[in-house]
Amino acid sequence: MLDIKNLHVQVGDREILKGIDLQVNAGEVHAVMGPNGSGKSTLALVLAGRETYEVISGEVTYDGNNLLEMVPEERACRGVFLAFQYPVEIPGVGNTYFLKAALNAIRKYRGLQELDAMEFLPLVREKMKLLEIDDQLLNRAVNEGFSGGEKKRNEIFQMAVLEPRLAILDETDSGLDIDALKIVAKGVNALRSPQRAIIVVTHYQRLLNYIVPDYVHVLVDGRIVKSGGKELALALEDQGYARVEAEIQSTTTAHF
Amino acid sequence: MSTDTNTIEVLANREYQYGFVTAIEADSVPRGLNEDIIRLISAKKNEPEWMLNWRLKSYRHWAGLQESEAEPKWANIRYGPIDYEKIVYYSAPKPKAKLNSLEEIDPEILATFEKLGIPLTEQKRFAGVAVDAVFDSVSVATTFKEKLAELGIIFCSFSEAVKKHPELVQKYLGSVVPYTDNFFATLNSAVFSDGSFCYVPKGVRCPMELSTYFRINAADTGQFERTLIIAEEGSYVSYLEGCTAPMRDKNQLHAAVVELVALDDAQIKYSTIQNWYPGDKDGKGGIYNFVTKRGKALGRNSKISWTQVETGAAITWKYPGVILQGDNSVGEFYSVALTNNYQQADTGTKMIHIGQNTRSTIVSKGISAGHGQNTYRGLVKINKGARGARNYTQCDSLLIGDKCGAHTFPYIEVKNATARMEHEASTSKVGEDQIFYLKQRALSAEDAVSMIVNGFCKKVFKELPMEFAVEAQKLLSISLEGSVG
Numbered sequence: 001m002l003d004i005k006n007l008h009v010q011v012g013d014r015e016i017l018k019g020i021d022l023q024v025n026a027g028e029v030h031a032v033m034g035p036n037g038s039g040k041s042t043l044a045l046v047l048a049g050r051e052t053y054e055v056i057s058g059e060v061t062y063d064g065n066n067l068l069e070m071v072p073e074e075r076a077c078r079g080v081f082l083a084f085q086y087p088v089e090i091p092g093v094g095n096t097y098f099l100k101a102a103l104n105a106i107r108k109y110r111g112l113q114e115l116d117a118m119e120f121l122p123l124v125r126e127k128m129k130l131l132e133i134d135d136q137l138l139n140r141a142v143n144e145g146f147s148g149g150e151k152k153r154n155e156i157f158q159m160a161v162l163e164p165r166l167a168i169l170d171e172t173d174s175g176l177d178i179d180a181l182k183i184v185a186k187g188v189n190a191l192r193s194p195q196r197a198i199i200v201v202t203h204y205q206r207l208l209n210y211i212v213p214d215y216v217h218v219l220v221d222g223r224i225v226k227s228g229g230k231e232l233a234l235a236l237e238d239q240g241y242a243r244v245e246a247e248i249q250s251t252t253t254a255h256f
Numbered sequence: 257m258s259t260d261t262n263t264i265e266v267l268a269n270r271e272y273q274y275g276f277v278t279a280i281e282a283d284s285v286p287r288g289l290n291e292d293i294i295r296l297i298s299a300k301k302n303e304p305e306w307m308l309n310w311r312l313k314s315y316r317h318w319a320g321l322q323e324s325e326a327e328p329k330w331a332n333i334r335y336g337p338i339d340y341e342k343i344v345y346y347s348a349p350k351p352k353a354k355l356n357s358l359e360e361i362d363p364e365i366l367a368t369f370e371k372l373g374i375p376l377t378e379q380k381r382f383a384g385v386a387v388d389a390v391f392d393s394v395s396v397a398t399t400f401k402e403k404l405a406e407l408g409i410i411f412c413s414f415s416e417a418v419k420k421h422p423e424l425v426q427k428y429l430g431s432v433v434p435y436t437d438n439f440f441a442t443l444n445s446a447v448f449s450d451g452s453f454c455y456v457p458k459g460v461r462c463p464m465e466l467s468t469y470f471r472i473n474a475a476d477t478g479q480f481e482r483t484l485i486i487a488e489e490g491s492y493v494s495y496l497e498g499c500t501a502p503m504r505d506k507n508q509l510h511a512a513v514v515e516l517v518a519l520d521d522a523q524i525k526y527s528t529i530q531n532w533y534p535g536d537k538d539g540k541g542g543i544y545n546f547v548t549k550r551g552k553a554l555g556r557n558s559k560i561s562w563t564q565v566e567t568g569a570a571i572t573w574k575y576p577g578v579i580l581q582g583d584n585s586v587g588e589f590y591s592v593a594l595t596n597n598y599q600q601a602d603t604g605t606k607m608i609h610i611g612q613n614t615r616s617t618i619v620s621k622g623i624s625a626g627h628g629q630n631t632y633r634g635l636v637k638i639n640k641g642a643r644g645a646r647n648y649t650q651c652d653s654l655l656i657g658d659k660c661g662a663h664t665f666p667y668i669e670v671k672n673a674t675a676r677m678e679h680e681a682s683t684s685k686v687g688e689d690q691i692f693y694l695k696q697r698a699l700s701a702e703d704a705v706s707m708i709v710n711g712f713c714k715k716v717f718k719e720l721p722m723e724f725a726v727e728a729q730k731l732l733s734i735s736l737e738g739s740v741g
Contacts, residue, residue: 048696052688076698084696088689092711098697101707105698141711158697 001026001197002047002067002166007058009039009046016042018222019058024166027194031208031233032201034219035241040201041085043219044170047199048082049075062166076102077109079165083155083172090142095154096124098142099161106162127160131187148175156187167191168199173207185210205237220245275533278364284347284477289340291315294446297346301415301449304422314435314445327439331602332631332663333571335507335544343509345447347477348391388413388452388468390481400464409493410455411466414482417453424455428486432515432552432579440511440573441548444480448513451481456491456522465721470499478509485515487522489555494525496724499532499568505541507570512547520555520582525563527720528576529728532568534735539598539627542570549576550606553585553614561588562605563719565728567735570599575633577606580614580642587616590716592728594709594735595628595660604634604665609645609675618649621713624660625736631663638675645675653683654712656705656736706733 002024009017016039024030034040046053047060049072060067067075090098104114115123128138131153143151152172159167169188173181188198188211200211208216208230216232217224218241226232226244236244285296294315298308322340387399388411404411410421417425435445452468470481487493499510510532516524526549535542545568551560562576578587589605607616622630630653638645653662662683670677686708694704710717710729717725 050692072692072695073698073700076696082696084693088687088693090690090694090708090711092714093707098694098707101699101703102697105700105703109698162697 001063003059003061005059007043007046007060008056009042009053010056011042011053015056016053016222017046020219020222020224022217022224024197024199026165026197028215029192029198029200029211029213031211031213031216031230032199032219032224033203033205033216033233033236035245036203038219039222040203040219041170044082044085044168044199044201047075047166047168048072048080073105074109077106079106081159081162081164081167083152083159083167083169085170085172085174087143087146087151087155089144089146091144093142095138095140095142096120099124099158102158103162124161127157130160130190131157132183133157149177149180152176153180153184156184160187160191163191165195166197166199168201170201171203172200173202173204181207182210205233208233218244274531278367282347284344287342287344289315289343289345289447293345297447297449300346300348301418303415303418306422306426307418310429310435311446314442315447317436318439318442318446321439321442325439331573331633332629332665333573333600333602335571335600338507338509338544340443344477345480346449348449388466390450390452390468390470404462404464407460407463408457409460409462410453412453414448414451414453414484417484421453421455424486425453425484428484428515428517430515432517432550433513433548437548440546441513444482444511444513444548447478448480448482451483451512452485452497453483454485454493454495456485456487456493458488459490460488461491462493465494465496467496467498470497478511480510481512483512483514485517485524485526487516487518487524487558489519490521491519492523492525494527494721496527496529496721498529507535507542507544509544510546510569512549514547514549514576516551516560518551518553518555518558518560518582518585521557522555523559523561524551525561526551526576527724528562528564528566529724529731530564530566530568530572531731531735533570534568534597534599535570537597537626539570542599543568545569545572545574547572547574549574550579551577551587552579553582553587553611555582555585556611557584558582559586559588561586561590561719563590563716564592564603565716565720565731566591566593566601566603567731569601572599572601572603574603575606575635577608577635578616579608579610580616580645581610582614583611584613584615585611586614588719589616589618589620589634590719591620592623592713592716592732593621593630593632594623594732595625595630596735597626597628599626600629600631602631602633604632606635607637607647609636609638609642609647611642613644614642615646616648618647618651619715620649620651621716622651622653622662623656623709623712623736624653624662625656626660628660629663630661631665633665633667635667635669636677637667637669638672638677640671642672643674645672647675647677649677649679650715651679651681652712653681654709655683655685656709702733702736705736709733709736 004020004022007017007020032040100120107114213230216228218226294311433441456462518524532543553560560578566572580587587607593601593603595601620632622632624630632651636647690708691704
């Protein structure tokens with residue numbers, strides 16, 4: 001579904017991603033882990049189409065099409081969803097109104113009938129139940145005055161409603177207490193399906209206890225330095241990133 | 257360059273969709289202004305002598321002002337000199353026959369209003385709205401007159417009111433905005449051609465929205481309309497005005513006066529959707545909108561509420577205010593002003609507290625895009641005798657792009673220590689983060705900006721009558737076209 005080849009990305013003069021290769025197939029859950037500043041969030045934002053990042057070289061195909069040529073909204077319409085690390089507030093714009101506009105933009109792009117309020121509401125109710133979202137949250141403006149945890153939960157709620165094909169979760173676990181973490185994981189797991197792929201970007205292994213990945217990749221200084229199964233995450237938790245970094249430096253052949 | 261600015265430019269280049277011209281024969285007076293022109297206008301309208309005398313008195317005062325200080329200079333707007341001798345002060349579509357009913361209106365004019373979305377045939381669309389249509393200098397049609405008359409409500413053109421209800425006009429004309437009020441109001445008092453008149457009798461709640469639609473058509477013509485609304489004891493009326501003009505290279509002057517009078521327990525709600533031609537993207541052409549609007553909450557427990565959505569005009573200079581004279585009276589001002597390209601707006605309100613326990617609320621939302629300059633100017637004055645007065649002011653500015661400006665000049669004068677005043681202000685920028693967030697949720701850049709801006713204006717839009725709130729949102733989106741990425 002997603003094929004990233006030798007992706008180099010810079011911001012200003014600084015190269016942040018220094019040759020990423022990553023293949024994600026439908027039905028898979030990939031975790032991308034790494035220390036602060038390794039380029040995890042950059043990868044997530046580049047896939048979503050954030051214009052401040054400049055792709056210097058490499059390619060990214062999504063369902064066989066060149067993802068890098070698509071504007072962010074086209075990516076979204078084709079099923080790429082990013083759960084933001086720092087969701088922004090849109091004062092005065094109701095959550096429900098916003099979500100309906102988003103869903104209908106996607107449906108329109110796909111040639112489907114747009115949903116009216118009567119059709120939209122039952123769908124929203126169902127997802128609210130799944131993510132234990134309060135009615136009152138729905139009536140508030142998008143992320144306005146939300147706590148950090150509420151914002152993150154709102155992201156996953158949006159994801160549940162929009163049902164993307166490729167979901168990218170950018171440090172969704174940060175700022176969540178354990179109860180909220182479990183609810184978020186429940187929402188993500190409910191979305192797992194053979195047609196869908198999920199990339200979980202995280203600093204900690206904690207979330208991966210609840211969203212069990214098929215693959216784990218370790219990103220250090222703009223490169224994926226190690227890939228493996230779910231046990232890799234546990235090893236990392238145990239030994240820390242420093243150990244992996246040291247390992248890499250001693251074995252120059254560790255390339256994939 | 258930021259995508260922000262990119263989209264702003266794309267949006268700004270969208271065309272003004274009301275810019276067409278109607279080909280129609282007009283009956284105009286020669287250019288320029290002098291006593292003969294005033295007499296000619298008055299004669300064309302078959303006015304009684306008292307009306308002519310009032311005009312002449314105003315003209316003489318204006319001529320004096322013209323020689324001394326001329327136009328007020330304090331506003332934060334810039335424009336070249338206005339040559340008052342080049343303006344045509346009266347232009348009316350030439351009647352093909354004497355008008356007795358809507359069927360006799362020139363089909364060209366009917367078609368013009370249809371095209372503007374204001375059907376003058378009564379059964380169409382806004383079934384709950386009575387419309388007075390003003391084309392250049394004269395009112396061409398007023399709908400639902402008979403139905404309103406059954407309730408004793410008078411809703412007609414100003415010219416008709418001068419003839420049929422002289423006692424009301426004489427009693428209230430200039431009682432809120434005296435002819436000496438300011439340069440533009442004085443000019444209007446001398447040359448005003450038409451406008452709407454509305455009288456709601458004691459205890460009557462007007463069952464439909466009353467509305468006036470102003471259309472400038474002729475070139476080099478100024479539009480000087482005058483509106484007077486009187487709400488008798490315990491009555492209620494909601495009134496809306498809309499306006500558009502053709503696209504022309506030269507600036508055109510619009511100097512209107514609106515006076516509202518609310519007696520005991522009466523309520524007037526006045527909404528404006530102003531969409532005059534704003535000029536092109538380089539700032540060429542557009543309407544100079546110098547308007548004086550004021551309400552007098554004369555009676556006890558009376559209430560006057562202004563809601564304005566100002567998206568058009570090259571220059572907007574207006575401060576709809578309320579004189580809170582009756583005890584417990586209430587004044588409100590809700591405003592959205594948008595300036596894109598090279599538009600300039602200096603707008604706000606005046607709340608003058610005179611009676612006891614008077615309350616006023618001001619909510620102003622200024623949006624600047626392109627090279628637009630947006631100024632909020634407000635005066636809240638608590639007079640010595642106004643015990644227990646309260647004011648709440650909220651004044652927010654939103655910037656789109658990095659070439660525009662937002663300015664705020666709030667004046668507060670308190671002469672009674674029992675007053676309670678609150679003032680909140682904020683300035684924010686439509687962030688790339690916000691736009692990217694919405695784009696990631698499948699919305700186009702245009703939809704994203706329009707959603708952010710509409711959210712910003714929500715508190716004002718909810719004050720508009722339902723049908724018009726939707727129109728206002730659409731209008732805002734169109735006016736912003738080309739503004740953000």
